[in-house]
Amino acid sequence: MDVINIQGTDDTPNVILDKASGQFEISGRSLPEDVNMFYEPILDWIDQYSEDPNDHTEFNFKLEYFNTASSKVILDILLKFEEIVENGKEVVIKWHYHEDEEDMLEAGEEYSDIVEIPFDYVLYTD
Amino acid sequence: MSREIESHRFLDFAYQLYKTMKTNEINLVYEGEVTQDITKTFTSLTERNMAKSEESNQVQRKVFNVMVECLQNISKHADTLSEDDEDERRGIVMVSRGEESYKIITGNVIRNAKIPGLKESLEHINSLDKAGLSSLYKQQIVESKISEKGGAGLGLIDIAKKTGSKLSYQFKELNEEVSFFILTSTINRNR
Numbered sequence: 107m108d109v110i111n112i113q114g115t116d117d118t119p120n121v122i123l124d125k126a127s128g129q130f131e132i133s134g135r136s137l138p139e140d141v142n143m144f145y146e147p148i149l150d151w152i153d154q155y156s157e158d159p160n161d162h163t164e165f166n167f168k169l170e171y172f173n174t175a176s177s178k179v180i181l182d183i184l185l186k187f188e189e190i191v192e193n194g195k196e197v198v199i200k201w202h203y204h205e206d207e208e209d210m211l212e213a214g215e216e217y218s219d220i221v222e223i224p225f226d227y228v229l230y231t232d
Numbered sequence: 233m234s235r236e237i238e239s240h241r242f243l244d245f246a247y248q249l250y251k252t253m254k255t256n257e258i259n260l261v262y263e264g265e266v267t268q269d270i271t272k273t274f275t276s277l278t279e280r281n282m283a284k285s286e287e288s289n290q291v292q293r294k295v296f297n298v299m300v301e302c303l304q305n306i307s308k309h310a311d312t313l314s315e316d317d318e319d320e321r322r323g324i325v326m327v328s329r330g331e332e333s334y335k336i337i338t339g340n341v342i343r344n345a346k347i348p349g350l351k352e353s354l355e356h357i358n359s360l361d362k363a364g365l366s367s368l369y370k371q372q373i374v375e376s377k378i379s380e381k382g383g384a385g386l387g388l389i390d391i392a393k394k395t396g397s398k399l400s401y402q403f404k405e406l407n408e409e410v411s412f413f414i415l416t417s418t419i420n421r422n423r
Binding site: 177 | 272276294373386390
Protein backbone atom coordinates (compact mmCIF):
# COMPACT_ATOMS: atom_id res chain seq x y z
CA MET A 107 0.00 0.00 0.00
CA ASP A 108 1.10 3.57 -0.62
CA VAL A 109 2.48 5.51 2.29
CA ILE A 110 0.86 8.81 3.22
CA ASN A 111 3.32 11.26 4.69
CA ILE A 112 2.08 14.84 4.90
CA GLN A 113 4.11 17.58 6.52
CA GLY A 114 2.09 19.81 8.83
CA THR A 115 1.57 23.55 8.43
CA ASP A 116 0.11 26.36 10.59
CA ASP A 117 -3.35 25.04 9.98
CA THR A 118 -3.00 21.43 8.85
CA PRO A 119 -1.60 18.44 10.77
CA ASN A 120 1.28 16.04 10.11
CA VAL A 121 -0.12 12.77 8.84
CA ILE A 122 1.74 9.47 8.57
CA LEU A 123 -0.10 6.38 7.41
CA ASP A 124 2.19 3.45 6.72
CA LYS A 125 0.77 -0.05 6.73
CA ALA A 126 4.09 -1.85 6.29
CA SER A 127 5.84 -0.21 9.23
CA GLY A 128 2.65 0.01 11.29
CA GLN A 129 2.82 3.77 11.73
CA PHE A 130 -0.46 5.62 11.98
CA GLU A 131 -0.33 9.15 13.28
CA ILE A 132 -2.05 12.51 13.04
CA SER A 133 -0.33 15.29 14.98
CA GLY A 134 -0.11 19.05 15.26
CA ARG A 135 -2.87 21.50 14.42
CA SER A 136 -5.93 20.93 12.35
CA LEU A 137 -7.96 23.96 11.37
CA PRO A 138 -7.97 23.91 7.58
CA GLU A 139 -10.31 26.14 5.66
CA ASP A 140 -11.64 23.18 3.74
CA VAL A 141 -11.60 20.07 5.90
CA ASN A 142 -13.12 17.86 3.22
CA MET A 143 -10.39 18.67 0.75
CA PHE A 144 -7.62 18.05 3.23
CA TYR A 145 -8.98 14.82 4.69
CA GLU A 146 -10.37 13.19 1.55
CA PRO A 147 -7.16 11.34 0.58
CA ILE A 148 -6.73 10.26 4.20
CA LEU A 149 -10.25 8.84 4.43
CA ASP A 150 -9.76 7.11 1.06
CA TRP A 151 -6.53 5.58 2.28
CA ILE A 152 -8.22 4.25 5.42
CA ASP A 153 -11.05 2.77 3.32
CA GLN A 154 -8.46 0.92 1.30
CA TYR A 155 -6.59 -0.14 4.45
CA SER A 156 -9.74 -1.53 6.03
CA GLU A 157 -10.10 -4.01 3.17
CA ASP A 158 -6.96 -5.76 4.39
CA PRO A 159 -5.87 -4.33 7.74
CA ASN A 160 -3.00 -5.43 9.97
CA ASP A 161 -3.92 -7.75 12.84
CA HIS A 162 -3.00 -5.00 15.23
CA THR A 163 -3.26 -1.26 14.55
CA GLU A 164 -2.07 1.43 16.92
CA PHE A 165 -3.30 4.85 15.83
CA ASN A 166 -1.71 7.89 17.44
CA PHE A 167 -3.57 11.17 17.72
CA LYS A 168 -1.25 13.83 19.04
CA LEU A 169 -3.13 17.00 18.30
CA GLU A 170 -2.40 20.33 19.82
CA TYR A 171 -5.61 21.81 18.55
CA PHE A 172 -8.37 20.96 16.11
CA ASN A 173 -11.36 23.04 15.06
CA THR A 174 -14.91 21.74 15.19
CA ALA A 175 -15.06 20.94 11.48
CA SER A 176 -11.98 18.74 11.93
CA SER A 177 -13.57 17.13 14.97
CA LYS A 178 -16.30 15.75 12.73
CA VAL A 179 -13.73 14.26 10.33
CA ILE A 180 -11.80 12.72 13.22
CA LEU A 181 -15.01 10.95 14.21
CA ASP A 182 -15.33 9.68 10.63
CA ILE A 183 -11.79 8.27 10.85
CA LEU A 184 -12.56 6.60 14.18
CA LEU A 185 -15.77 5.09 12.81
CA LYS A 186 -13.78 3.48 10.01
CA PHE A 187 -11.47 1.89 12.57
CA GLU A 188 -14.47 0.78 14.61
CA GLU A 189 -15.52 -1.27 11.60
CA ILE A 190 -12.09 -2.87 11.51
CA VAL A 191 -12.59 -3.82 15.17
CA GLU A 192 -16.01 -5.27 14.33
CA ASN A 193 -14.33 -7.40 11.69
CA GLY A 194 -12.20 -9.04 14.36
CA LYS A 195 -8.93 -7.09 14.23
CA GLU A 196 -7.28 -5.31 17.11
CA VAL A 197 -7.17 -1.51 17.12
CA VAL A 198 -5.94 0.79 19.87
CA ILE A 199 -6.23 4.57 19.80
CA LYS A 200 -3.36 6.33 21.54
CA TRP A 201 -4.78 9.70 22.43
CA HIS A 202 -1.99 12.12 23.42
CA TYR A 203 -2.77 15.28 25.34
CA HIS A 204 -0.63 18.06 26.71
CA GLU A 205 -0.60 18.55 30.48
CA ASP A 206 -2.00 22.08 29.99
CA GLU A 207 -4.76 20.92 27.73
CA GLU A 208 -7.48 19.22 29.71
CA ASP A 209 -9.91 20.03 26.87
CA MET A 210 -7.92 17.67 24.65
CA LEU A 211 -8.26 14.84 27.19
CA GLU A 212 -12.00 15.52 27.38
CA ALA A 213 -12.24 15.45 23.60
CA GLY A 214 -10.64 11.99 23.60
CA GLU A 215 -13.03 10.78 26.29
CA GLU A 216 -15.98 12.03 24.28
CA TYR A 217 -14.84 10.11 21.22
CA SER A 218 -14.37 6.97 23.27
CA ASP A 219 -17.97 7.34 24.49
CA ILE A 220 -19.13 7.32 20.87
CA VAL A 221 -16.99 4.62 19.25
CA GLU A 222 -16.30 1.08 20.40
CA ILE A 223 -12.51 1.13 20.27
CA PRO A 224 -10.13 1.00 23.24
CA PHE A 225 -8.46 4.35 23.98
CA ASP A 226 -5.13 4.83 25.75
CA TYR A 227 -4.57 8.33 27.07
CA VAL A 228 -0.99 9.50 26.98
CA LEU A 229 0.05 12.64 28.82
CA TYR A 230 2.96 14.65 27.47
CA THR A 231 4.80 17.80 28.52
CA ASP A 232 6.79 20.32 26.46
CA MET B 233 -15.21 71.36 4.55
CA SER B 234 -11.59 72.48 4.38
CA ARG B 235 -8.92 69.87 4.26
CA GLU B 236 -7.44 71.06 7.51
CA ILE B 237 -10.65 70.61 9.46
CA GLU B 238 -11.18 67.22 7.92
CA SER B 239 -7.73 66.03 8.90
CA HIS B 240 -8.22 67.48 12.37
CA ARG B 241 -11.44 65.54 12.75
CA PHE B 242 -9.76 62.37 11.68
CA LEU B 243 -6.98 62.82 14.20
CA ASP B 244 -9.55 63.50 16.85
CA PHE B 245 -11.40 60.34 15.90
CA ALA B 246 -8.18 58.30 15.97
CA TYR B 247 -7.41 59.67 19.43
CA GLN B 248 -10.92 58.97 20.72
CA LEU B 249 -10.69 55.44 19.37
CA TYR B 250 -7.33 54.96 21.05
CA LYS B 251 -8.72 56.28 24.36
CA THR B 252 -11.81 54.10 24.14
CA MET B 253 -9.66 51.06 23.47
CA LYS B 254 -7.42 51.82 26.42
CA THR B 255 -10.35 52.43 28.78
CA ASN B 256 -11.99 49.20 27.74
CA GLU B 257 -8.73 47.25 27.72
CA ILE B 258 -9.18 46.29 24.09
CA ASN B 259 -5.93 45.17 22.58
CA LEU B 260 -7.04 44.10 19.14
CA VAL B 261 -9.66 45.47 16.76
CA TYR B 262 -10.33 44.46 13.20
CA GLU B 263 -13.10 45.27 10.75
CA GLY B 264 -13.08 43.74 7.31
CA GLU B 265 -13.15 40.55 5.38
CA VAL B 266 -12.53 37.43 7.46
CA THR B 267 -10.59 34.80 5.53
CA GLN B 268 -8.47 31.84 6.56
CA ASP B 269 -5.35 34.00 6.22
CA ILE B 270 -6.80 36.65 8.50
CA THR B 271 -7.72 33.92 10.99
CA LYS B 272 -4.16 32.61 10.98
CA THR B 273 -2.69 36.10 11.32
CA PHE B 274 -4.90 36.90 14.29
CA THR B 275 -4.38 33.72 16.16
CA SER B 276 -0.60 33.95 15.84
CA LEU B 277 -0.66 37.62 16.83
CA THR B 278 -2.74 36.85 19.90
CA GLU B 279 -0.50 33.92 20.78
CA ARG B 280 2.59 36.11 20.56
CA ASN B 281 1.02 38.84 22.69
CA MET B 282 0.02 36.36 25.34
CA ALA B 283 3.40 34.63 25.34
CA LYS B 284 4.90 38.02 26.19
CA SER B 285 2.37 38.64 28.94
CA GLU B 286 3.24 35.37 30.68
CA GLU B 287 -0.34 34.28 30.55
CA SER B 288 -0.88 30.68 31.71
CA ASN B 289 -0.69 28.11 28.92
CA GLN B 290 -4.16 26.87 29.66
CA VAL B 291 -5.67 30.31 29.20
CA GLN B 292 -3.61 30.92 26.05
CA ARG B 293 -4.84 27.72 24.50
CA LYS B 294 -8.44 28.54 25.30
CA VAL B 295 -8.18 32.03 23.83
CA PHE B 296 -6.62 30.55 20.70
CA ASN B 297 -9.32 27.88 20.37
CA VAL B 298 -12.20 30.27 20.89
CA MET B 299 -10.78 32.80 18.45
CA VAL B 300 -10.51 30.22 15.72
CA GLU B 301 -14.12 29.14 16.16
CA CYS B 302 -15.39 32.74 16.28
CA LEU B 303 -13.46 33.74 13.16
CA GLN B 304 -14.42 30.64 11.24
CA ASN B 305 -18.05 31.25 12.20
CA ILE B 306 -17.82 34.63 10.49
CA SER B 307 -15.98 33.29 7.45
CA LYS B 308 -18.66 30.64 7.02
CA HIS B 309 -21.88 32.32 8.10
CA ALA B 310 -21.69 36.10 7.86
CA ASP B 311 -24.28 37.69 5.57
CA THR B 312 -23.88 40.96 3.73
CA LEU B 313 -25.70 44.27 3.65
CA SER B 314 -26.32 44.15 -0.06
CA GLU B 315 -26.70 41.15 -2.32
CA ASP B 316 -24.01 42.43 -4.69
CA ASP B 317 -21.16 41.21 -2.56
CA GLU B 318 -22.73 38.04 -1.26
CA ASP B 319 -19.51 36.10 -1.18
CA GLU B 320 -17.65 38.52 1.00
CA ARG B 321 -17.65 37.49 4.65
CA ARG B 322 -16.99 40.54 6.75
CA GLY B 323 -17.08 41.16 10.42
CA ILE B 324 -15.64 42.96 13.38
CA VAL B 325 -13.36 41.26 15.88
CA MET B 326 -12.19 42.61 19.22
CA VAL B 327 -10.11 41.06 21.94
CA SER B 328 -9.98 42.61 25.38
CA ARG B 329 -7.91 41.57 28.34
CA GLY B 330 -9.28 42.53 31.70
CA GLU B 331 -8.20 41.81 35.26
CA GLU B 332 -10.48 38.81 35.43
CA SER B 333 -10.96 37.60 31.91
CA TYR B 334 -10.35 37.78 28.20
CA LYS B 335 -13.30 38.72 26.04
CA ILE B 336 -13.53 37.88 22.38
CA ILE B 337 -16.20 39.96 20.74
CA THR B 338 -17.26 39.34 17.19
CA GLY B 339 -19.93 41.05 15.12
CA ASN B 340 -21.35 40.34 11.71
CA VAL B 341 -24.38 40.98 9.55
CA ILE B 342 -27.09 38.32 9.67
CA ARG B 343 -30.31 37.95 7.68
CA ASN B 344 -33.28 38.52 9.98
CA ALA B 345 -34.84 35.25 8.86
CA LYS B 346 -31.99 33.32 10.47
CA ILE B 347 -32.30 35.02 13.87
CA PRO B 348 -35.02 32.87 15.49
CA GLY B 349 -33.09 29.65 14.76
CA LEU B 350 -29.80 31.06 16.00
CA LYS B 351 -31.43 32.52 19.12
CA GLU B 352 -32.95 29.15 19.90
CA SER B 353 -29.56 27.42 19.60
CA LEU B 354 -27.88 30.04 21.79
CA GLU B 355 -30.58 29.84 24.46
CA HIS B 356 -30.45 26.06 24.45
CA ILE B 357 -26.65 26.06 24.80
CA ASN B 358 -26.85 28.62 27.62
CA SER B 359 -29.38 26.49 29.50
CA LEU B 360 -26.96 23.55 29.74
CA ASP B 361 -24.30 22.71 32.30
CA LYS B 362 -20.96 21.07 31.48
CA ALA B 363 -22.39 17.55 31.27
CA GLY B 364 -25.32 18.77 29.19
CA LEU B 365 -23.01 20.52 26.75
CA SER B 366 -20.89 17.41 26.44
CA SER B 367 -23.88 15.26 25.54
CA LEU B 368 -25.23 17.87 23.11
CA TYR B 369 -21.79 17.96 21.48
CA LYS B 370 -21.69 14.18 21.14
CA GLN B 371 -25.19 14.08 19.71
CA GLN B 372 -24.43 16.85 17.23
CA ILE B 373 -21.08 15.43 16.08
CA VAL B 374 -22.72 12.08 15.30
CA GLU B 375 -25.75 13.55 13.53
CA SER B 376 -24.15 16.45 11.67
CA LYS B 377 -22.80 16.43 8.16
CA ILE B 378 -20.08 18.84 7.09
CA SER B 379 -21.93 21.58 5.25
CA GLU B 380 -20.92 22.97 1.88
CA LYS B 381 -19.32 25.84 3.74
CA GLY B 382 -17.29 23.37 5.77
CA GLY B 383 -19.05 23.79 9.11
CA ALA B 384 -20.23 21.05 11.40
CA GLY B 385 -22.69 23.12 13.46
CA LEU B 386 -20.52 22.59 16.52
CA GLY B 387 -18.78 25.95 16.89
CA LEU B 388 -21.05 27.58 19.48
CA ILE B 389 -21.32 24.43 21.59
CA ASP B 390 -17.55 24.13 21.53
CA ILE B 391 -17.06 27.75 22.62
CA ALA B 392 -19.49 27.28 25.52
CA LYS B 393 -17.76 24.04 26.54
CA LYS B 394 -14.25 25.44 26.43
CA THR B 395 -14.97 28.76 28.12
CA GLY B 396 -17.31 27.41 30.76
CA SER B 397 -19.13 30.75 30.47
CA LYS B 398 -22.52 31.63 29.04
CA LEU B 399 -22.51 33.00 25.51
CA SER B 400 -23.52 36.62 25.60
CA TYR B 401 -25.16 37.96 22.47
CA GLN B 402 -27.19 40.76 20.96
CA PHE B 403 -29.01 41.44 17.72
CA LYS B 404 -29.24 45.05 16.52
CA GLU B 405 -31.71 45.46 13.70
CA LEU B 406 -30.24 47.37 10.76
CA ASN B 407 -33.27 47.22 8.46
CA GLU B 408 -36.12 44.89 7.49
CA GLU B 409 -33.72 42.46 5.91
CA VAL B 410 -30.70 42.28 8.14
CA SER B 411 -29.38 42.76 11.68
CA PHE B 412 -25.98 42.96 13.32
CA PHE B 413 -25.15 39.97 15.48
CA ILE B 414 -22.71 40.48 18.34
CA LEU B 415 -21.28 37.53 20.24
CA THR B 416 -19.13 37.86 23.34
CA SER B 417 -17.13 34.88 24.59
CA THR B 418 -15.51 35.16 28.02
CA ILE B 419 -12.45 33.23 29.14
CA ASN B 420 -11.62 33.51 32.82
CA ARG B 421 -7.97 34.19 33.57
CA ASN B 422 -7.98 32.82 37.08
CA ARG B 423 -9.07 29.25 37.09
